Amino acid sequence: MAPRSESTPLLREEHSLTPEAAAATAQRQHDPPLRLRTKLAFMLGAFPSVATHSVIGFFMSPFLLEVAGVSPLVVSLCAFVGRAWDAVTDPLVGYLVSQQYSRFGYLKPWMAVAVLPAVLLYTCLWAVPEISSASKTGYYLCIYLGYQTFFSLYQVPYTSLTVHLSNDPVERDSATTWRMGMETLSLFFGSVVQGIIVSSAISVAPVCRPCDDDGGGGEEPAEDKSVQYAYLLSAIVISCLALIFGALCLMGVPERPDGETPRKQARVRPDPVPESRSSAARLRSRNT
Numbered sequence: 001m002a003p004r005s006e007s008t009p010l011l012r013e014e015h016s017l018t019p020e021a022a023a024a025t026a027q028r029q030h031d032p033p034l035r036l037r038t039k040l041a042f043m044l045g046a047f048p049s050v051a052t053h054s055v056i057g058f059f060m061s062p063f064l065l066e067v068a069g070v071s072p073l074v075v076s077l078c079a080f081v082g083r084a085w086d087a088v089t090d091p092l093v094g095y096l097v098s099q100q101y102s103r104f105g106y107l108k109p110w111m112a113v114a115v116l117p118a119v120l121l122y123t124c125l126w127a128v129p130e131i132s133s134a135s136k137t138g139y140y141l142c143i144y145l146g147y148q149t150f151f152s153l154y155q156v157p158y159t160s161l162t163v164h165l166s167n168d169p170v171e172r173d174s175a176t177t178w179r180m181g182m183e184t185l186s187l188f189f190g191s192v193v194q195g196i197i198v199s200s201a202i203s204v205a206p207v208c209r210p211c212d213d214d215g216g217g218g219e220e221p222a223e224d225k226s227v228q229y230a231y232l233l234s235a236i237v238i239s240c241l242a243l244i245f246g247a248l249c250l251m252g253v254p255e256r257p258d259g260e261t262p263r264k265q266a267r268v269r270p271d272p273v274p275e276s277r278s279s280a281a282r283l284r285s286r287n288t
Contacts, residue, residue, distance in 0.1 A: 038253060040178070042249060043178040043181065045249030047242055048154065048242035049158070050186040052242060053151075054186070055190045055194045056125075059231070074140070074141075077137075078144050093152045097157050111157050111161075115150075119246075122238075126232050158249070
């Protein structure tokens with residue numbers, strides 16, 4: 001009996017690909033490497049969301065308590081409702097993005113629409129309107145929920161943009177490394193810039209002074225508004241940088257129309273080999 005060949009009909013049939021899958025594999029192997037400017041532009045897109053979220057995580061509670069003068073219950077309510085709302089908007093935005101397509105692509109139109117309202121709402125979050133305490137509760141809650149909504153509309157398509165950069169997994173991993181590095185820098189940058197600006201104002205004027213109305217020993221916002229303006233100034237600085245970096249990302253990163261979206265991956269998946277064909281091929285391989 002002749003030795004069994006390595007390239008038996010069984011192996012050839014079980015590893016055969018559809019024409020679409022073969023074309024995708026060939027294109028993946030011949031994709032040019034990403035340009036450095038594309039990676040840099042993609043990296044800058046991480047700044048808007050990470051920098052603003054880090055500042056909110058570090059400074060929002062002290063700002064609302066000491067500068068805006070809202071109650072601790074309102075601060076806890078804003079934090080809880082914001083997190084819960086974010087858990088709802090992220091999967092919802094992911095579904096909407098996967099269902100919509102325009103001639104500009106799947107992802108970049110959502111980012112372009114969301115980045116400007118997001119940074120504007122972020123700036124308004126650090127303002128102190130001259131309204132009643134009950135109105136302040138509604139103001140900060142609505143502004144925070146709007147901020148979370150628009151940044152979900154920006155961040156979810158941005159993270160999904162990695163798939164559309166290249167069909168080469170190595171290039172995708174390289175772009176992801178650049179993005180994660182920028183996320184780390186944005187985390188430190190936002191916190192440091194906000195901290196420097198606010199601390200310089202605090203060193204000049206105290207944030208709070210004792211409340212002597214009823215002897216309760218509480219605190220009320222200081223009349224000096226230098227700290228309030230410092231929070232607003234730092235928010236404007238970070239918002240301008242976020243808007244610039246977001247625009248550079250949109251202009252510098254092309255969204256490939258042939259990216260391997262989940263739908264396309266499902267179309268190019270190889271057809272399963274029927275059991276009858278597999279058994280017949282196995283019998284033929286034994287007779288050779």
